[in-house]
Amino acid sequence: MSNDRATQLEDALREAGVRITRQRAALLAVLAACDDHPDAAELHRRAEAAGAGVSLATVYRTLTTLQAQGVIDKLEFQGEPARWEPADQQHHDHMIDVETGQVIEFTNDRIERLQAEVAAEMGYEIVHHRLELYVRRRTRR
Known part of the structure; x- marks a missing residue:
């Protein structure tokens, strides 16, 4: 999936009129390979470790453009720097470990049904939601 995702990210930048430099291509490869929820500083660190020579400002600009193009989502958890994940994933919710900062994705059909029931009881239908x-x-005791 990483190559497909990298191509999708590259295409999104091109559609936004952004030139794909060697540094941006390396950053996109790092971003496409992520299976976690990195913040911009972590993406920068990974790109640097891969020898990309990309600036932190370029990381931020690239992430903002990719978000505007709808291919990545910005996650803003309480008291944490913004984190990023692919927008093409199926719906899921997040648990954030307040001690380690780890982000755990989960789905739960009972929670989804309950949310829909609560909205319906109040005369609404859910259009979009995010649960953290x-x-x-x-x-242990």
């Missing part, structure tokens, strides 16, 4: 649970591991 801030969690901490339980200590």
Whole structure:
């Protein structure tokens, strides 16, 4: 999926009129290979480790353009820098470990049904939603 995703990201930048430099191509390869929810600084660090020589400003500009093109989503969790994920994923929710910062994706049919029921009881239908649970591991007793 990473090559397909990299091509999709590259196409989105081209459609926005952005030139694909060697640095941007390297950044897109890093972004396409992500299976987590990195922030811009982490993407910059990974691109630098891959020898991209890309500036942090270019990372931010590229992410903003990709978001505007609808191919990545910006996740803004309480008290954390913005994180990023592909926009082409099926719906899921997030749990954020408040001690480690780890972001865990999950889906739960009961929660989805309950949200739809609550909205319907109030005379609405859900058009879009995002659920974030801030969690901490339980200590064993």
